[in-house]
Amino acid sequence: MNKSKDNFFIGRLKSIKYAAKGGWLLLTTEHSIIVQTIIAIIMTLVGFMFNISTTEWLFQIIAIALVITAESANTAIEYLCDFIHPEYNKKIGFIKDISAGIPFIAAIFAVIIGLIIYIPKFM
Numbered sequence: 001m002n003k004s005k006d007n008f009f010i011g012r013l014k015s016i017k018y019a020a021k022g023g024w025l026l027l028t029t030e031h032s033i034i035v036q037t038i039i040a041i042i043m044t045l046v047g048f049m050f051n052i053s054t055t056e057w058l059f060q061i062i063a064i065a066l067v068i069t070a071e072s073a074n075t076a077i078e079y080l081c082d083f084i085h086p087e088y089n090k091k092i093g094f095i096k097d098i099s100a101g102i103p104f105i106a107a108i109f110a111v112i113i114g115l116i117i118y119i120p121k122f123m
């Protein structure tokens, strides 16, 4: 194997290591992500309780992943905003509001998915 291939694989392995570190930091230090993770665990237990189908599991898992991913992106944008402009700034406020809209929209669709899965179980 030549040097450039070595560099490619070592580079990819390092990227995975940094990404895993980022995921771990989000899960262990960010309150919004911890809350979403707790909700994800509760919804997983509810899924087992109601014995939801494979298709329902797939949609529920996608909904959970969508919300946690969106919340993570929002967290990163908030940190970036605070780093580049810690003082009050109208544009930063606008960017943060828009960024907060990302998990908000994801959460709306996750709730819709949840309602579609669970409302029929009560009928």
Ligand SMILES: Nc1ncnc2c1ncn2[C@@H]1O[C@H](COP(=O)(O)OP(=O)(O)OP(=O)(O)O)[C@@H](O)[C@H]1O
Residues within 6 Å of the ligand: 032, 078, 085, 086, 087, 088, 089, 090, 092, 093, 094, 096, 097, 100
């Ligand atoms: N530097 C700033 N300049 C102007 N407005 C800001 C600034 N920082 C925060 N804001 C306003 O306050 C809102 C909340 O910002 P904040 O950074 O506290 O996020 P948050 O949603 O409370 O997130 P978290 O709870 O994860 O810290 C923003 O959406 C924005 O409207």
